Structure formats: structure tokens, C-alpha cells
Amino acid sequence: MTALDTAPAETATTGGARLARRAFAVRELGIALALVLLVVVTTVVNPRFLSAQNLKDLLLGSTILAILAVGQAVVVITRNVDLSVGSVLGLSAFATGAVFVAVPGLPIPLMLVIGAALGAVLGAVNGGLIAAARVPALVVTLGTLYVFRGLDYMWATGRQINAADMPAAFLRMGTATVLGVPVLALFAAAVLVAVGYVLRNHRSGRELYAIGSDPAAARLSGIPSGRRVFYAFVTSGALAGLAGVLHAARFGTLDANAGLGTELNVVAAVVVGGVAIFGGSGSVYGAALGAVLLTTIRAALPVLGINPFWQDAAVGALILAAIGLDRALSARVARSLRERKAHV
Amino acid sequence: MPTPLLTLDGVSKSFGAVAALQDVRLELHAGEAHALVGENGAGKSTLVKILAGVHGPDAGTISLDGRPLQLSGPADARAAGIAVIYQEPTLFPDLSVAENIFMGRQPLRSLRRVDYAAMRTRAAELFARLGVRLDPDRPARGLSIADQQLVEIAKAISLDARVLVMDEPTAALSGIEVERLFAVARSLRDAGTAVLFISHRFDEVFALCQRITIMRDGRWVSTDPAGTLTVDEVVRRMVGREVSAMYPKQDTTPGDPLLQVSGLTRHGSFTDVTFTVHAGEIVALAGLVGAGRSEVSRAIFGVDRHDAGEVLLDGVRLPNGDTAAAIRAGLALVPEDRRQQGLVMELSVERNTNLPRRWSLARAGLLFGGAERSAAATWAQRLQVKAGRLTDPVSTLSGGNQQKVVLAKWLATAPRVLIVDEPTRGIDVGTKAEVHRLLSQLAADGVAVLMVSSELPEVLGMADRVLVMHEGRLTADIPRTRADEQSVMLAATGQAAAA
Ligand SMILES: Nc1ncnc2c1ncn2[C@@H]1O[C@H](COP(=O)(O)OP(=O)(O)OP(=O)(O)O)[C@@H](O)[C@H]1O
Ligand SMILES: [Mg+2]
Numbered sequence: 001m002t003a004l005d006t007a008p009a010e011t012a013t014t015g016g017a018r019l020a021r022r023a024f025a026v027r028e029l030g031i032a033l034a035l036v037l038l039v040v041v042t043t044v045v046n047p048r049f050l051s052a053q054n055l056k057d058l059l060l061g062s063t064i065l066a067i068l069a070v071g072q073a074v075v076v077i078t079r080n081v082d083l084s085v086g087s088v089l090g091l092s093a094f095a096t097g098a099v100f101v102a103v104p105g106l107p108i109p110l111m112l113v114i115g116a117a118l119g120a121v122l123g124a125v126n127g128g129l130i131a132a133a134r135v136p137a138l139v140v141t142l143g144t145l146y147v148f149r150g151l152d153y154m155w156a157t158g159r160q161i162n163a164a165d166m167p168a169a170f171l172r173m174g175t176a177t178v179l180g181v182p183v184l185a186l187f188a189a190a191v192l193v194a195v196g197y198v199l200r201n202h203r204s205g206r207e208l209y210a211i212g213s214d215p216a217a218a219r220l221s222g223i224p225s226g227r228r229v230f231y232a233f234v235t236s237g238a239l240a241g242l243a244g245v246l247h248a249a250r251f252g253t254l255d256a257n258a259g260l261g262t263e264l265n266v267v268a269a270v271v272v273g274g275v276a277i278f279g280g281s282g283s284v285y286g287a288a289l290g291a292v293l294l295t296t297i298r299a300a301l302p303v304l305g306i307n308p309f310w311q312d313a314a315v316g317a318l319i320l321a322a323i324g325l326d327r328a329l330s331a332r333v334a335r336s337l338r339e340r341k342a343h344v
Numbered sequence: 345m346p347t348p349l350l351t352l353d354g355v356s357k358s359f360g361a362v363a364a365l366q367d368v369r370l371e372l373h374a375g376e377a378h379a380l381v382g383e384n385g386a387g388k389s390t391l392v393k394i395l396a397g398v399h400g401p402d403a404g405t406i407s408l409d410g411r412p413l414q415l416s417g418p419a420d421a422r423a424a425g426i427a428v429i430y431q432e433p434t435l436f437p438d439l440s441v442a443e444n445i446f447m448g449r450q451p452l453r454s455l456r457r458v459d460y461a462a463m464r465t466r467a468a469e470l471f472a473r474l475g476v477r478l479d480p481d482r483p484a485r486g487l488s489i490a491d492q493q494l495v496e497i498a499k500a501i502s503l504d505a506r507v508l509v510m511d512e513p514t515a516a517l518s519g520i521e522v523e524r525l526f527a528v529a530r531s532l533r534d535a536g537t538a539v540l541f542i543s544h545r546f547d548e549v550f551a552l553c554q555r556i557t558i559m560r561d562g563r564w565v566s567t568d569p570a571g572t573l574t575v576d577e578v579v580r581r582m583v584g585r586e587v588s589a590m591y592p593k594q595d596t597t598p599g600d601p602l603l604q605v606s607g608l609t610r611h612g613s614f615t616d617v618t619f620t621v622h623a624g625e626i627v628a629l630a631g632l633v634g635a636g637r638s639e640v641s642r643a644i645f646g647v648d649r650h651d652a653g654e655v656l657l658d659g660v661r662l663p664n665g666d667t668a669a670a671i672r673a674g675l676a677l678v679p680e681d682r683r684q685q686g687l688v689m690e691l692s693v694e695r696n697t698n699l700p701r702r703w704s705l706a707r708a709g710l711l712f713g714g715a716e717r718s719a720a721a722t723w724a725q726r727l728q729v730k731a732g733r734l735t736d737p738v739s740t741l742s743g744g745n746q747q748k749v750v751l752a753k754w755l756a757t758a759p760r761v762l763i764v765d766e767p768t769r770g771i772d773v774g775t776k777a778e779v780h781r782l783l784s785q786l787a788a789d790g791v792a793v794l795m796v797s798s799e800l801p802e803v804l805g806m807a808d809r810v811l812v813m814h815e816g817r818l819t820a821d822i823p824r825t826r827a828d829e830q831s832v833m834l835a836a837t838g839q840a841a842a843a
Contacts, residue, residue, distance in 0.1 A: 222419035280438035
């Protein structure tokens with residue numbers, strides 16, 4: 001045994017970083033690949049799956065879920081969860097109809113702002129309760145899920161608002177396209193880019209990741225955790241409110257059941273999209289891709305001749321696969337980090 | 345003397361029935377390094393958290409430049425120019441090392457965007473100043489305790505603070521890293537920073553600090569210039585009685601080989617590690633931070649898989665990467681990272697102590713309070729765990745007392761081979777001697793002990809043989825009679841083969 005053994009040559013690069021970045025890219029790439037694979041297989045079985053009309057329907061169908069998933073991702077990154085989004089969407093959708101009934105000539109952009117503002121207020125209720133009562137978000141938003149839906153029922157009292165009650169221009173927005181891309185999908189894309197930009201480039205966005213990564217350490221570092229989490233819920237609420245208006249535009253017929261049960265789909269999209277359920281990692285791009293993937297699966301399974309009863313099982317399997325993939329990936333990253341060593 | 349930069353006067357703080365601080369005073373001067381010493385649970389970290397704005401004092405005042413200072417949160421303390429290194433690393437595992445350092449203060453470019461490139465460069469500069477080669481871009485997850493500590497240090501010095509508070513920053517570091525930290529601390533001090541330094545290692549205290557404040561049981565005992573004190577005097581005031589025989593290693597005649605490690609390799613961590621530990625023997629594994637010592641002990645215990653080689657216990661091969669089998673075979677590992685690997689922070693002291701042997705305590709699969717309490721009480725008492733009640737959650741204990749619970753937990757399994765990674769990290773003098781006595785006693789009873797330690801006096805005082813690692817390889821195997829500071833350090837830095 002000689003002490004003069006030279007140490008294994010160490011590469012003086014920032015390999016760890018590139019690796020971590022690549023792993024994230026791979027994570028989102030993985031979802032995109034799964035999506036492409038699904039589309040290809042389904043198209044082979046039934047070529048009409050790739051028709052322009054069907055593609056447009058797919059995008060339209062994904063839009064609302066994607067917007068909700070972006071908001072949810074912001075919350076989940078902070079190690080919280082917002083189960084009330086479906087009810088917020090429902091309230092906002094019904095409010096849209098009711099406002100148009102009352103003020104038929106209201107400009108559409110103003111309606112979008114009203115919907116988002118209503119959602120933001122409801123989100124602030126969530127955020128405020130969580131901060132004030134120091135109760136886990138899961139419990140609080142489970143409560144407000146029922147409370148908000150209850151308000152919706154009380155307000156609607158069995159009423160239904162029909163397409164005829166809303167301005168034609170508003171309803172056209174629900175199906176219109178620009179260069180073949182649905183207007184609603186453009187909304188979703190704009191939301192996605194804006195939120196993604198803040199999370200990546202803004203200090204407050206980075207602090208959301210810090211809070212989710214280790215809440216106690218975040219407090220010790222002087223991060224205003226309470227305020228940040230509050231705004232995360234406001235964001236999620238506002239996006240759910242916006243989604244409610246878009247829901248009204250797309251479906252035209254509104255009762256108190258709009259968005260019923262959506263929250264689980266949203267959480268599923270976020271998890272499939274690679275946002276860690278315990279916070280601290282993942283991106284809104286992944287969450288949006290997850291929403292598209294889930295919607296596509298639901299559309300593809302009937303085409304593939306799979307019994308509708310199995311659809312939920314397929315979604316469940318997808319979630320498990322996503323989690324499995326995450327585990328495998330993080331194990332690989334850990335291993336490579338070790339082999340490159342902390343000391344470059 | 346000029347007006348102190350920072351003054352604490354009559355500060356008290358209680359947690360429920362536990363009076364952590366009572367009427368404590370402290371004065372920090374610009375350009376002075378001040379040591380705070382006291383036993384585990386004396387209230388040092390509580391004082392630090394009050395300075396950091398984490399806890400509000402129940403009574404008393406803090407003043408900066410002679411003006412009263414109200415701290416309603418860590419952000420206030422930071423704004424007032426107080427930088428704190430907490431006893432337990434507070435990193436964000438998912439974020440990069442550079443982001444961890446600059447969280448909340450990231451350099452910005454146009455449109456108030458975070459400037460990742462500048463952040464990376466500045467982190468690299470900090471590491472260069474500390475003389476460590478950490479990759480600023482890697483995530484903090486998976487960093488060793490020592491590296492986490494270095495990131496914390498980089499974070500604190502990047503603040504250019506007027507007051508730098510360091511709560512046991514050196515506990516996980518070995519000699520060379522400590523020297524580099526001290527060089528930085530001295531230059532900051534000479535530039536006018538007030539440094540508050542907490543450590544259980546007296547050589548460090550005397551090497552760095554001009555004045556020493558001693559605390560006992562939450563109370564201030566004395567503040568004196570370091571030059572007028574001796575180690576014995578400090579210890580006497582800390583403990584309130586004489587403490588003697590710091591390293592009472594009993595002589596034993598080694599028995600049969602119990603733990604045999606041959607050709608053990610884990611790519612990227614360590615290569616071709618071969619050694620034997622006999623019954624009744626204490627073998628120390630020394631080396632610099634990052635030499636692969638903890639990794640070797642983890643692989644032996646089966647926490648990590650190894651890529652080549654084998655581990656034999658009493659001639660029987662242990663399955664690769666199977667901790668349950670290792671425990672059944674009579675192996676125990678006291679891990680380096682007590683928060684992550686050693687304790688369930690929310691569970692009570694007694695439940696934690698009994699975790700590894702809950703099945704042997706249970707009757708018909710159920711744990712009865714009585715059995716659990718008495719077993720826990722025995723070990724808690726032997727190790728002088730200072731806790732309000734044994735049913736308190738471990739997270740409320742002081743750092744050193746948490747370490748004692750980890751030790752108690754594994755000692756209670758009555759192992760045949762005990763691997764201890766930094767057994768006395770963060771443990772005060774009195775208990776340190778007790779831990780050493782215990783290890784020595786275990787060896788006398790025929791247990792084979794493998795001790796990873798960065799503390800040279802501990803290594804030299806306790807070990808029958810010293811194994812030294814350098815960059816993942818064993819570079820020396822030195823018997824007790826020939827082990828001294830020089831031979832170990834030379835082998836640890838890879839400069840000479842001592843065997
Ligand atoms: N959050 C808390 N809740 C209840 N008790 C606490 C809390 N924090 C500290 N204590 C108690 O206060 C006392 C002082 O603890 P502290 O952490 O200040 O000790 P310390 O001097 O830093 O010890 P060590 O050398 O072990 O780090 C201990 O008895 C501890 O159990
Ligand atoms: Mg402490």
C-alpha cells in the first residue's frame with residue numbers, strides 16, 4: 001500500500017450541474033416522448049386521431065386543465081396543495097354567466113379580469129386560513145372545496161345558464177382559432193410562460209422552491225414564508241378563476257356542477273408532470289405537459305378500443321409510472337453526482 | 345473599552361417548563377473573536393437563535409451600537425448585519441449550492457432577473473477563499489455534513505456582516521478545514537467584524553478567540569480574556585466540578601478477528617479498502633473530510649451498496665447493501681448525520697432510543713410504556729441526556745443531547761461490532777469522557793469498535809490502531825505505540841506512507 005497512489009483523475013468541470021439540468025430536461029422530455037408515443041400508437045390504430053379537428057379538440061380539452069395545473073404546481077412546489085380549485089372554477093364559471101345575464105354588454109377582457117379577481121379572492125381565503133390557523137393546506141382546502149361548492153349551489157339554486165344568455169362573441173372565443181391554434185390554448189400558453197418566467201427568474205419564485213425544499217430552513221433564512229405561500233394560493237385561485245371564465249366560454253351551458261371533481265385531475269397532472277408532491281422541485285412546464293398528456297390519454301383510450309371503465313386505471317398507472325420514473329431518475333442523478341464527487 | 349458593537353443584557357428565554365436562558369449577558373466588540381462555551385444544553389444555541397431573531401427573548405434587551413434592537417425575525421437580524429451559522433445545517437436540498445448561498449439575495453441583472461452566471465462565479469470565489477473545491481452548481485442534496493457546513497460558512501461570510509455568529513461550525517470539520525475557516529475568520533475579525541464562536545473543542549477556542557464567556561445551565565458564569573484562563577479552569581467553570589481523565593482507554597488484548605473488510609470498493613467513493621478489527625479492539629479511521637471514511641462505514645453497514653470486495657463478520661459474509669442483515673449479525677452504526685439518518689425528530693426521546701430494538705422490548709407485538717421507559721431511562725442516564733421529559737420530542741433537545749440519544753439508541757442494541765462515525769461530535773467535555781469510557785468498556789467486553797473521527801486527540805487517545813484514509817484509499821495502518829500527530833497528518837494528506 002503506497003501513499004503515493006494518485007487519486008482518481010477528477011474532471012474540473014461543473015459536471016454536477018449539467019447533469020442535474022439534463023435530468024430535469026429529461027424529465028420533461030420524458031413526458032413529451034410519452035405523449036408522442038401515445039399519439040403515434042393511437043394514430044396507427046385510427047388515422048383519424050391526428051385530424052386537424054381532433055388535434056384542435058385535444059388542445060381545447062387540455063387548456064383548462066393546463067391552466068389549473070400551472071396554478072397547482074406553484075402551490076405544490078411550496079409543499080402545499082390546493083384542493084379547492086375545482087370549486088373555484090365552478091363558482092367563477094357560474095359568476096361569468098350571472099354577470100353576463102346582468103350586464104349583457106360587458107367587454108370580454110373585463111370579464112376575464114373579474115373571473116381572475118374572484119378566484120384570487122377565494123385563493124386569498126385559502127391562503128389566509130392556512131397562515132392564520134396554522135392548519136395544513138390539505139385540510140383547509142378540503143374544507144373550502146365544500147364551502148365554495150356549497151356557495152355555488154346556493155347561488156345557482158338549481159338554475160342553469162344557457163348559451164343564449166351569453167354574448168355570442170364570448171362563446172366564439174371558446175372555439176375560435178388563430179392560425180389553427182385555439183384562442184383558449186393561447187391563453188394557457190401565455191399563463192404558462194408568465195408563471196414559468198417568474199418561477200425561474202425572480203427571487204420570489206426561487207423562494208417558493210426554497211420553502212418547499214425545507215420549510216424550517218426557509219424560515220431560518222429570513223424568507224417571508226407565510227406571505228409567499230399566501231401569494232401562491234392567490235395565484236392558484238386566480239388561475240382557477242380565469243379557467244372558470246374560459247370554461248363558461250367553451251361549454252356555454254352552466255350549472256352549479258362545473259368543474260366538479262376536477263381537483264384530483266389537476267393534482268394528477270402536476271404529479272405526472274414531474275412536480276415533486278413534497279415540494280421543492282419540478283416546473284410549471286412539466287405540469288402543463290402533464291395536463292396535455294392526461295387529456296390525450298382520455299381521448300385516446302376509446303379510440304384504442306379500451307373499455308371506458310379502464311380509463312381511470314390507466315390514469316392511475318400513469319401516475320405510478322411517473323413516480324417510478326422520478327425515483328429512478330433521482331437515484332441515477334445521485335449516483336452520478338457521487339461518481340463525480342462533490343469536490344470538483 | 346469602546347462601546348460594544350452588540351450587547352445582550354439580562355436575556356431570559358423559557359420553552360414551557362425548561363428555562364433555557366436566565367439573565368444572560370454578552371458583549372461583542374468589533375474586531376474581536378469571542379468564544380461561548382458551556383455543556384450540552386447550557387443554552388448556547390438558544391442564545392444564538394435570539395441573536396438571529398428566530399426566538400424573541402422573554403425578558404432582556406439586545407442593543408447594537410448602543411441602540412436597542414428589536415428583532416422580529418431572521419430577516420431583521422440579517423438587515424442589522426448579523427450573520428448566523430446555525431448548529432444544524434439549514435440547506436435546501438433541491439436547490440443548487442450557489443442558490444443556497446444567495447437565497448433571497450441573488451445577484452440580479454436587467455428586469456430584476458436572477459443572474460445565475462454571476463451567482464455561480466461569486467459562489468466559486470467564496471469557495472476559493474475558503475480553500476474548498478465545491479461545485480456551485482450541484483444540488484445540496486447528498487452533500488456530506490462537512491460540505492454542508494462549508495456551504496453554511498460560505499453563506500455567512502458572503503453577507504459581509506458586522507457580527508458573525510458561528511454555532512459549532514467546526515464540529516464536522518477536520519484540522520485543515522478548521523485552519524482555513526480560522527484564517528478567514530481572523531481576516532474578517534481584523535477587518536472589524538465581531539465574531540462569536542461556539543465550540544466544544546478548547547484548542548480551537550484558544551486558537552481563535554480573545555475572550556471567553558462561559559455558561560452553565562442557562563446562566564452566565566463569567567467572561568474573561570482568553571489569556572487569563574486555562575483549559576482546566578474553563579472546564580471547571582463549565583461543569584461546576586473537576587473533570588479528569590479525558591481519554592480513559594483501558595488496555596485490552598485484542599481477540600479474534602471480528603470484522604474483516606477486504607478489497608471493498610465503491611466507485612467514486614473509495615477503492616480497495618482492506619482491514620480487520622479484532623474483538624476488544626478500537627480502531628480509528630482518520631483522514632480529511634471527504635477522504636471516504638463515512639462512506640466506508642456506510643458500505644460496511646449496508647446503507648450503501650459496494651461495487652467490489654466483501655465484508656465478513658466473524659467469518660460470515662454479510663450480504664451487500666442489507667442493513668437488516670447487518671443488524672441481525674450484530675453490527676451497529678452510529679451515523680454521522682444525526683438529523684437525517686439517526687433520529688426521528690418528531691418522536692419522543694424514549695421512542696427514538698428504542699427504535700432498533702423495539703421488537704425485543706415488545707410483548708406480543710405491542711410496546712408497553714413501562715418497558716420502553718425504563719430501557720430509555722437507563723441509557724439516557726448513563727449518557728447524561730438533558731431533556732425535560734423522556735416523552736419530549738427529540739427536536740426540542742440541544743444538538744449535543746440529540747447526539748447522545750443517537751448513541752444511546754445503538755448502544756442499547758448490544759452490538760458485537762460497533763461503528764461510530766464522529767461519536768463525540770458536538771458533545772461537551774464531561775460527556776465526551778463518558779462516551780470514551782463507554783467505548784473503552786465495550787471494547788473490554790469484547791466488542792470490536794471502528795471509530796471514524798476527525799478529532800486527532802480523540803483518535804490518538806482512544807485507538808489501539810489508527811487507519812488513515814486519503815482520497816478514497818487506505819494510506820496507513822499505524823499501531824497505537826507509533827501513532828502521533830505527525831504520522832497521522834502526513835498519511836491523511838497523502839504525503840507519506842507510515843506503514
Ligand atoms: N424549541 C425548544 N423547545 C423546547 N426546549 C428547547 C427548545 N430549544 C432548546 N430547548 C432546550 O433548551 C435548553 C438549551 O438548549 P440549547 O440548544 O441552547 O443548548 P446548547 O448549549 O446549544 O447545547 P449543545 O452544546 O448541545 O448544542 C435545552 O435543555 C433544550 O432542551
Ligand atoms: Mg447548541
